[in-house]
Amino acid sequence: MDEILNALTRAASFGTPLLLASLGAIVCERSGVVNLGIEGMMALGALAGFAVAYSGSSLWFAVLAAALAGVAAALLHALVTMTFRANQFIAGLALTMLGLGVAGLLGKPYEGFPLSDTALEWPFTLGAGLLAIALYGVFFYTRAGLLLRSVGENPAAADVLGMNVALVRVLATAFGGALAGIAGAFLSLAYRPSWTDGMTVGLGWVAVALVIFTGWHPLKAVLGSLFFGVLYYLQFRLQGSVAVPTEVLAALPYILVIVVLAVIGARGQQGNAPESLGRPYRRGER
Amino acid sequence: MKNVLMLAAVAGLVGVGLHSSAQTSVPKSCFVYVGPVGDIGWTFAHNEARLLTEKAIPGLETKFVESVPEAQAMPTIDKLVGDGCKVVFTTSFGFMDQTLEAAKKYPDVIFAHTSGYKRAPNMATYMADFYQIYYLNGMMAAALSKTGKLGYVGAFPIPELKRHISAFALGARAVNPKATVNVKWINAWFDPVKAREAAESLISEGAEALAFTEDTATVVQTAAKKNIPVFSHYNSMYKFGPDVVVSGQLVHWEKIYIDFMKKVVAGGYNTKSLQNVDYWWLLREKAVELGAQNGMPINPKFMARLKAVSITVAGKKTNVYDRVMALNADMSSAKPTFDPYTGPIMDRNGILRVPAGKVASIGDLNSMGWVAPGVLGEIADEPAK
Numbered sequence: 126m127d128e129i130l131n132a133l134t135r136a137a138s139f140g141t142p143l144l145l146a147s148l149g150a151i152v153c154e155r156s157g158v159v160n161l162g163i164e165g166m167m168a169l170g171a172l173a174g175f176a177v178a179y180s181g182s183s184l185w186f187a188v189l190a191a192a193l194a195g196v197a198a199a200l201l202h203a204l205v206t207m208t209f210r211a212n213q214f215i216a217g218l219a220l221t222m223l224g225l226g227v228a229g230l231l232g233k234p235y236e237g238f239p240l241s242d243t244a245l246e247w248p249f250t251l252g253a254g255l256l257a258i259a260l261y262g263v264f265f266y267t268r269a270g271l272l273l274r275s276v277g278e279n280p281a282a283a284d285v286l287g288m289n290v291a292l293v294r295v296l297a298t299a300f301g302g303a304l305a306g307i308a309g310a311f312l313s314l315a316y317r318p319s320w321t322d323g324m325t326v327g328l329g330w331v332a333v334a335l336v337i338f339t340g341w342h343p344l345k346a347v348l349g350s351l352f353f354g355v356l357y358y359l360q361f362r363l364q365g366s367v368a369v370p371t372e373v374l375a376a377l378p379y380i381l382v383i384v385v386l387a388v389i390g391a392r393g394q395q396g397n398a399p400e401s402l403g404r405p406y407r408r409g410e411r
Numbered sequence: 412m413k414n415v416l417m418l419a420a421v422a423g424l425v426g427v428g429l430h431s432s433a434q435t436s437v438p439k440s441c442f443v444y445v446g447p448v449g450d451i452g453w454t455f456a457h458n459e460a461r462l463l464t465e466k467a468i469p470g471l472e473t474k475f476v477e478s479v480p481e482a483q484a485m486p487t488i489d490k491l492v493g494d495g496c497k498v499v500f501t502t503s504f505g506f507m508d509q510t511l512e513a514a515k516k517y518p519d520v521i522f523a524h525t526s527g528y529k530r531a532p533n534m535a536t537y538m539a540d541f542y543q544i545y546y547l548n549g550m551m552a553a554a555l556s557k558t559g560k561l562g563y564v565g566a567f568p569i570p571e572l573k574r575h576i577s578a579f580a581l582g583a584r585a586v587n588p589k590a591t592v593n594v595k596w597i598n599a600w601f602d603p604v605k606a607r608e609a610a611e612s613l614i615s616e617g618a619e620a621l622a623f624t625e626d627t628a629t630v631v632q633t634a635a636k637k638n639i640p641v642f643s644h645y646n647s648m649y650k651f652g653p654d655v656v657v658s659g660q661l662v663h664w665e666k667i668y669i670d671f672m673k674k675v676v677a678g679g680y681n682t683k684s685l686q687n688v689d690y691w692w693l694l695r696e697k698a699v700e701l702g703a704q705n706g707m708p709i710n711p712k713f714m715a716r717l718k719a720v721s722i723t724v725a726g727k728k729t730n731v732y733d734r735v736m737a738l739n740a741d742m743s744s745a746k747p748t749f750d751p752y753t754g755p756i757m758d759r760n761g762i763l764r765v766p767a768g769k770v771a772s773i774g775d776l777n778s779m780g781w782v783a784p785g786v787l788g789e790i791a792d793e794p795a796k
Contacts, residue, residue, distance in 0.1 A: 131615045139608060229447070236449025239632075239651045317603045317629050319651070322447040323478070326604050361595050361605075361612035365788035371596045 132362070136354030137250050138316065142167070142308035144253040144350040146332035148260060149304025151341050153199075155264070156297035157277035159403040160202050161217025163305045164329025165224020169194040170306025171313035172228040175320040176235055184244045188310050195306020196299045198224055203298045206405065207291060213403050221329065229322040236321055243318040249311045260343040273297060277399035280406035290406050305329065338382055340389075340397035353378055437468060437676055438497030438521070442475040443487050445503035446601045452626030452645045453600065457502045457525075460664030467669045468676065481505030488513040492520055498675060500668070501525065503600075504569060510534060521675060521682055526571055528777050530689065533682035537667050537690035539698035540571075542578040542776065543742045544660040545622070546751035547701055547735045548642040549582025549592075551657050552620040554720040554731040555640045555713065559583070559590035562618025564609045566600050566625040568791040570779040575624050577783035578751045584785050586722055586731055593618055594788035603629040614639065620657075631656060640713070642703070649704040657713045659703040666698045691773050694742040701739050708739060752776065759784045762796065 146163050153160050160166075174191035178184055202220050205211045264270040275283045276293045284290050308328075313320050331353065339345035356378035364371055442461055446454035454477065465471050474496065479487045484506040491499055492513075498521045501510045507527035514522045514534035522534040530536055552561050561583055565572045576594060583590035595613055597605035606629035610621060614633075620640040623630040628651045634641035635652035643649065643659030667690050674680040680688065692698035701708045709717065709732065717732035724734060741749050754765035758781035765771045780794045 128615075135608060135611055135615075139604070233449065236447075237451045237455065237646075239628075312604075317607055317627075317632055319451075319628065319632070321451065321601075321603065321627065322449055323601065324603055326602050328604065358608055358612065361597075361609045362615070364595050364612075365593065370791070371598060371789060375598055 132355050132358055133351070135358040136351045138246055138354070139357055140350035140354035141246065141250045141253055142311045142316070142328055143332050143335055143353060144257065144346055145249070145308040145311065146305045146329060147335040147339070147346045147350065148253065148256055148343055149195075149301035149308075150332060150336045151339075151343055151346060152260065152273070152304075153297050153301030154336060154402055155277045155341060155399055156273050156294045157280060157399055157401045157404065157406070158203070158206065158294050158298050158301075159213045159217060160199065160220070160298060160301055161214060161333060162198060162202055162220025162224060163301075163332050164325055164327065165221035165228075166195045166198045166302050166305035167224075167309035167312070167325045167329045168228040168323075169198050169224045170309030171324060172232045172235070172309075172320055173306065174310030175240070175313040175318075176232075178240055178242065178244075178314055179235060179238065179320075184242065184314060187244075187314055188307060191306040191310030191313075192303040193306070195302035195304070195309070197302070199298045199302020199305075200295070202302075203295045207294060210405050210407075213405070225323070225325075232320050232322060238319065240314065240318040244311075244314040246311070246315045249307075249315060254347060257343045257347045264343065274399070277401060280401055281408075284406075284408060294406075305332075308332070334382060337398075338386060341399065342397070353382070356381060437470040437472070437672075439472045439474065439495050440464075440498040440500070440672065441473065441491040441494075441496035443479050443484060443491070443499065443501045443503075443506060444475055444477040445479060445481065445505065446626050447478050448475070451628050451648070454502070454626065456645055456662045457500075457664055460662075460668050463665035464668040464672060467665070468672050471672065479506075484509035485513060488517075492517050497521065498523070498672070504571065519682055521680065521685065523671060523685075528774075530686055532684070532686050535671070535680070535685040535688035535690070537671070537692075539662050539664055539667060539690075539692050540574075540776075541660040541662075541699055542574050543694050543751055544699060544701050545575045545578040546582035546585075547739060548622055548658055548660070549579035549584075549590075550586050550731055550735055551709070551713070551717060552579070552622060552640065552642065553583035553586040553590040554717055555657065556587075556590075556619035558617065558619060559587040560617045560619055561590060561592045562610070562613030562616070562621045563592050563594045564606055564613065564621070564623035564625060564630050565594055565596050567598060568596060570777055572624050573779045573782050573790070574776050576786055577779070577781075579622055580783045580785040581751055581756070584783075586720065591785050591787050594786060594790070596789070597625060600626045603627045606630055607633050610634070647704045649707070649710070653710075654712065656703040656710055658701060658709050661700040661702055661705060663698050663700065666696060667692055689773075694739070695745065695747055697743070701735075708736065757784060758782060759786055760793075760795075 170191035173194035174187040177190040178187035205216045206213045276290050280290045335349045339349040360374040444454045448458040465473050476487050500523050502525045504526045510522050510524045511529045514531040524536050526538050527536050580592045595609040597609050610630045610633040621634050622642040628648045631641050631648045631651045634655045640657045641655050643656050649656050718730045720731045750770045752771035754769045755767040756765040758764050780792050782790050
């Protein structure tokens with residue numbers, strides 16, 4: 126019993142940044158915009174949060190700064206992909222590299238220092254859980270959710286009905302950036318309160334995978350984050366207890382994700398992707 | 412008159428020649444780092460040492476490349492040699508074979524590789540090793556735990572870590588013969604998330620004190636959250652957990668770099684003379700130091716608890732605190748009498764590894780595949796015989 130409780134505790138802790146970032150990405154992608162820049166936005170958020178907290182400001186400001194850093198990066202993505210109509214996938218990859226690079230450069234003066242006032246983990250975890258429930262409600266039970274989804278499914282039809290497709294997409298992208306930034310803040314203020322170049326160690330990419338894995342569904346994202354968190358923890362807990370090389374255990378979370386994706390694919394349940402995901406919209410074009 | 416002018420011109424040329432040779436007598440030295448200079452661990456320490464070496468050797472110009480993946484050492488070295496580097500330090504075990512290859516490719520460049528065992532006429536090896544300090548940390552860890560269950564987060568199961576883990580376990584068993592060291596591998600030098608989860612796993616399995624060999628302060632931070640004793644690794648990590656950091660190990664790579672560069676400048680070390688140059692510097696050479704912060708071997712907060720644990724050494728009763736300080740003083744002296752790897756030492760499978768009365772050689776320690784009794788968990792490449 127203790128073992129299970131402990132595994133779930135670890136899963137909740139490790140899963141929190143995954144859940145925050147993937148909820149943001151779900152909102153973004155539900156509006157039809159793919160943003161693969163999560164890792165970069167996370168790094169910027171982690172640095173912004175740490176820098177503000179380190180300067181002595183309150184942790185609330187630190188989290189706000191992290192969210193704003195994420196929003197700024199996300200708006201850059203919106204500008205490049207919507208105004209200049211760059212390919213969303215490539216722009217997102219570029220955003221990851223840019224975000225990691227800029228954070229690494231600006232973060233040099235902050236490396237190697239602890240925070241005097243660190244954040245607790247559970248408020249982030251609780252907040253992420255409540256947000257998942259709220260998003261579920263908004264998506265499927267409110268007009269705003271319908272609007273967001275229709276923009277992602279069929280922007281031309283939404284446009285005909287008088288919705289501002291571009292505005293919805295910009296706001297959804299910004300929301301995704303804010304949550305990626307807060308996920309970064311969780312890492313640099315609570316999970317491991319310090320700043321180091323590269324401290325996001327690929328969690329942003331796991332969040333990208335989780336979005337697909339959980340079928341763009343906010344509640345399933347909660348389960349997905351916990352599932353991944355348990356597996357991630359088990360790679361260490363099982364070391365020494367089972368006769369499996371540590372490298373195989375380390376690959377276990379990723380192997381299982383592939384297996385689950387394959388099963389979902391084989392059962393034909395992969396129709397959840399928003400219809401015009403990744404496709405730019407301009408009136409009069411199709 | 413013409414002759415005088417000629418003479419002056421020749422003198423001028425010679426002067427210029429002398430001048431430029433004086434300028435180039437301190438060769439440009441370059442460093443290949445495996446991690447970011449801000450990792451607060453291994454690479455940070457090498458970089459601090461680089462800056463101190465620059466100060467100590469007048470006219471020395473240095474350059475570094477950070478976060479070089481272990482497979483990418485060769486292109487990085489090519490670039491550095493192209494930029495005029497005459498001495499190249501490669502600071503990760505994983506760079507070994509590529510450094511050797513580079514030494515053959517660039518016979519006019521001096522190479523020095525950290526923690527490896529392959530050398531060439533123009534390639535030396537160097538290491539500031541901590542095994543003595545891990546032994547002392549192990550003693551303190553066992554003294555601070557009720558059950559003797561200790562935990563250790565390791566990067567990769569290479570000889571260096573097996574040597575550290577075993578020394579830690581030998582030290583722990585010198586205080587508590589039933590002590591165990593549970594090991595979790597993260598298969599990375601730099602991965603704070605894995606380090607955190609590995610430490611959490613050790614704590615959930617009952618570890619009452621933690622030590623580690625990887626390049627971040629994460630294990631210290633995790634121990635601070637759970638309020639359990641921890642031993643810092645590599646740099647001053649005291650500030651990340653002033654209430655939980657007991658001690659740890661500090662490195663002074665500059666002792667080696669300055670010595671090496673002085674000998675290069677003086678000409679003793681050149682592209683023909685390095686085949687047998689292997690620095691293996693320990694407490695005695697002051698290349699390493701006991702403590703979590705310079706000048707503080709043991710956190711005063713733990714002094715009373717360590718003094719309260721008595722042990723018997725050669726029939727005399729003493730306490731762990733005094734014993735650790737005495738051993739540290741002995742191993743830091745010009746002629747140490749104590750070495751943690753003094754036989755008889757069995758490995759954890761009961762095979763005699765260091766015969767009675769013998770001390771393990773540098774070669775033995777550098778190729779260690781076995782681990783000491785008390786070490787738990789999976790150990791890759793453990794020799795069966």
